[in-house]
Amino acid sequence: MLKNETICAVSTGMGRSAIGIIRISGPDAIAVCDGIFKGKKRISEMESFTAAFGRIVDGDETIDEAIVLVMKGPHTYTTEDTVEIDIHGGNLVVKKVMSTLINRGVRVAEPGEFTKRAFLGGRIDMTEAEAVMDVIAAETDRALKTSVNQLTGKLREEIVDLREKLLYQTAFIESALDDPEHYSLEGFPEKLREVVNSVNMRIDKLISTSDEGRIIREGIRTVIAGKPNVGKSSMLNSLLGEERAIVTDIEGTTRDTLEEYVNIGGVLLRLIDTAGIRDTEDVVERIGVDKAKESIADADLVLMLLDMTQGISSEDQEILKSLSGKKTIVIYNKIDKKESFIDEVNTDEVENIEIKKVYISAKTGEGIEELKQLIRDMFLSSEIDYDDQIYITRSRHKAALTEARQSLEKVIEGIDMGMGEDFLTIDLMAAYESLGEIIGEVLEDDLADKIFSEFCMGK
DSSP states (O other): GGGGGGEEOOOOOOSSSSSSEEEEEEEEHHHHHHEEEEEEEGGGSTTTTTEEEEEEETEOOOOOEEEEEEEOOTTSSSSOOEEEEEOOOOHHHHHHHHHHHOOOOOOOEEEEEEEHHHTTTSSHHHHHHHHHHHHHOOSSHHHHHHHHHHHHHHHHHHHHHHHHHHHHHHHHHHHHOOOOOOOTTHHHHHHHHHHHHHHHHHHHHHHHTTTHHHHHHHOOEOOOOOOTTSSHHHHHHHHTOOOOOOOSSTTTTTSSSSSEEEEEETEEEEEEEEEOOOOOOHHHHHHHHHHHHHHHOOOOOEEEETTTTTOOHHHHHHHHHHHSSEEEEEEOOOOOHHHHGGOOOOOOTTTTTOEEEEEEEEETTTHHHHHHHHHHHHOOOOTTTTTTOOOOOOOOHHHHHHHHHHHHHHHHHHHHHHHHHHHHHHHHHHHHHHHHHHSSOOOHHHHHHHHHHHHTTTO
16 A cells, blocks of 8 residues: 555755755656656656756746755665655745645655655665664764664664574474485584574673663653752753753742753763652642652662752651662752851761762852763763664664563573474574564564654654
8 A cells, every 4th residue: 555655745844944855755756746847857757866956836836946856766765756855945835835746646644654665665674764763863972873873784684693593493403304314403402502592692782782772862861859949950950051940949849850851971861850859748749759759760860969058857868768779979969058068978878879979059050060070971981882882772672682582591491301393493483583573574563653653754
């Protein structure tokens, strides 16, 4: 059905701009555009990967001057005939060209449909398709390099190689069972064990990158925690460099979580400003406190603020105790009020937590750069070459790798139990199919639809 329909979409953002690009793809792309473009050449007469200047018309009406780019399948992004129309970027002119195309039977593309056609046409696999959106969404150099690695097929190459090793072993077993005169299974289980262990080691290495891969792609889930009125919103504003959160002297001003992103020297923080944690009878504030505790539980990093004009209170101690096992920076705030600053603070009695300390004034910005440097030191490693490293950045990839690992563990168990080789092929093929889910070789339609629905329009 996809191959029978011609689709169009605006590939640039809506709003006034210098240029607007409309992309058309499908079997009738060239014929339809021939009917609305007036230039020295007809589009159907143009060679592939050439451009022409002319006018976009609707009957006798000229809508705008335009440059059209013609790309003929199968050597295009979608593997279909594709035309891109470059016009002026005003809302009205873009809408009128889109309406002209729709009136001629072209359907508006769904989010991600151009990339979906590239996938269905075999030009890219699912990991490369997902990398397209990751490149668009990248906010740091690390995220961009990781996405480009995946876009250029490094993850696909690794997965394909692992699958080929499993397929070869399965094919050998099947051949030996069918033709024992020419293929011997003597000593084969131990050879298979070596292959499976080798594959498992490579899968384990991929799985081990998933947490850092998620952080690179999504940012570090960073919760700003503390009791009310210790300066959490002020510190959020200092890190962002703008007045994003409301700051007052009234306790409990922040009732809900507030999320913002900030790039700190190549480290993307997903900052979450939470309600002050305390016992309260206010129903709305209590909901905010519960949300704050949930955010802390899911955090990669907690920035725990203390008001050092008051020292550590019992409320502070309770919050600190809840941070067991979390990467935590304890921030001693309000050093601008040196006359009332309590410098003797002991957090050693808080168990199972590695605490890093920094002194700041969220109000004046003093110490904020030291805080940023500390965060960079915690999450940036100079020893890794991000150009070569393969990262698992999506939860579905990790889940598929884990399933493959479990299937291969069953193969080892089967070898230890002396099971027949034909039984071993069941789990070998299960692992093979789990790995296939990553690159889209084995992928249910509803999952594919969900993945592409997350794409932006026109891509």
